[in-house]
Amino acid sequence: MGFLSVLSMAHKWIAERAGRGDIVVDATAGGGVDTLALAELVGPGGRVHAFDIQQQALDRTRERLTAAGALDRVRLHLLDHARMSEAVEVDSRGRISAVMFNLGYLPGGDTEVITKPSTTIEALGAALSLLKPGGIITCVLYPGHSGGDAEAVAVEAWAAGLPQTEGQAVLYRQPQRSAAPYLIAVEKRKSQ
Structure with missing residues (x-):
């Protein structure tokens, strides 16, 4: 038995903190795999906000959600993830259970269209404020x-520079494989 993949570990950690009726965010919808997993996690009474800058990605996500009967609990946003605060309802801010990022490019899409450090860092800050x-x-x-x-x-x-009063960060990776995908997770501090 091996270790969980980085995506499986991300899903596991999210499932430990989010559930039926919750509000969650997929910051990078891509092909909709993570969006669907989040939609199944929160159930019919929950809500998923899914963001992508490519219509092709949102179309794939819509197809996947429709086939699974889960489109009704997802709001698709053709918008950069750095602007997620603008799209999430005011009454949902501070009530989001989980925000998932799966960076890079759309599999099977244009590999020149990638997530960028500047907007990703801005999006991470927005995500932390919504949690x-x-x-x-x-x-x-x-x-x-x-x-x-x-x-x-x-x-x-x-993540390393995040004050511990705001959140705690963990790193999940294979140190022998420097180019392999890896996972960073941040848990927002509970109110004292």
Whole structure:
């Protein structure tokens, strides 16, 4: 038996902190795999906000959700994840249980269209502000593709610099494989 993949670990940590009726965010909808997993986790009474800058990604996500009968609990946003605070309802701010990032590019899409360090760092800050105490951010990083290494360094620096009064960060990776995907997660501090 091996270790869980970084995506499986991200899903596990989210499932430990979010559940039926919750509000969650998929900051990078891509092909909709994570969006569907989040929609199934929160159930019909929950809500998922899914963001992507490519219509192709949202179309794939819509198809996947429709086939699974879960589209009704998801709001798709053709919007950069750095602007997620603008799209999430005011009454949901501070009530989000989980925000999931799966960085890089759309599988099967244009590999030149990638997430960027500057907007990702802005999005992580927005995500932290939207989380409820005890909520989680998961961020899967891909240092093996062009531009992914710089983004991974920026995200890791952001997490390491996060004051412990705001949240605690963990790193899940294979140290023998420097180009392999890895996971950073941040849990927002509970109110004292």
